[in-house]
Amino acid sequence: MSLTGTRVRDAAVELFAERGFHGTGIRDLAERAGLSSATLYHYMGTKEDLLVSIMTESLERLLKAGERFTGSDPLKRITDLVELHVLTHATHRLETRVVDDEMRALSPDRRGAVVALRDRYEALWQDAIDAGCADGVFHVRAPKVARLALLEMCGGVARWYAPAGPIALEDLALRYAEMALGVLGAAGPPPVFQVDSVRRVQVIVDEIWA
Template sequence: MQIPSNQQQPLNETEERIRTAALRLFSQKGFQATSTRELAAEAGLTVAGLYYYVGTKEALLLDITRDANEALLHSARRIGASDEAPERKLAMLVQLHLWFHGEHALESRVINTELRSLSGEALQRALELRDGYEAVWRAILAQGNDAGVFEVQDVKLGAMALIEMGRGISHWYRPEGALTLQEICSMHADWALGMVRATRNGKPVRVAAMNLGDPKDLYLVERITR
């Protein structure tokens, strides 16, 4: 089953500057502690200019949350809809998850900690995207159980544990560190397979035998040209 890449409207230079400033401030200080005036100054704009481009501060947070979660959900669903074996799907999903949270650390920290700052329809939309993403994990774990290659006692709890295991990388990963992001992704995928007791023909399944490639290729999002 082929799913086209997730296309998002491009940001112009000013919008990019605003989003970069918002990610930096929201991840460091928190959404509530960041004032509109401070955000405007960080982006090199007046408060009126900020409102012109993004509207309210909550609207900006929703845009950040929606874009990141839609891209993750789209990429995850493509993996889930593939004809790959459950153990390969899980390894690919873990690698996607780790790569995104390591490569897009500021976005990851914001979308994972500032959901509480949204309200009304904005919160509902963000929750729908989050729940859809978690559903892909649960479905793959259930497929593995049904195929007899996983031993997951509680699929919902197992999915939550695997997702949480990967989120922490946004706080500690550094490109100049001893391990590359791809190596870290591969290690986590191996640990995940161990956690679900993945076996095939009576033997433990290992990532090294899968030839998964670069995890960044699993992330399917592109900006539409104007």
């Protein structure tokens, strides 16, 4: 992507997160990107094209990262996914807020492909939860509801986390992993989480979002 294209994308992410898709006008985007409206159209197509591009790129990154966490241990897989979701929603909070909040703004003919990406990512969570229930590692009566609750819980980080706040991001991700196992009714004594686990996930995030 060219430098100007990047400016347009960054402006759109900021404004869509601040004002919503429908609350953002073409003039707003042009002013935020420092371009004329005519030049803006050259780099963005329609406003919906820009929204679809932002959502697709973000979800493809999440899916690519989530697919790194495979294996036979469902507890480890769900822990990695929780840490991934918390880290990305804390460090790329505007982008992830756009994806989480503006899906309803897409027209029906554009929504399908984006929803399919989201569903593929969420299926990684559901597979880990279902495997844990089958193995007797997790004890939860409504696995699908548990998945939705965990995604909502972790995604909420984008609305309040501040790097200068009282808790370090690594510690926050660990605490969320602990809470996730509580939601899932994990059997046995709670595992001792190590910060190295979060750092390993952060390396993947840094690589894919570079």
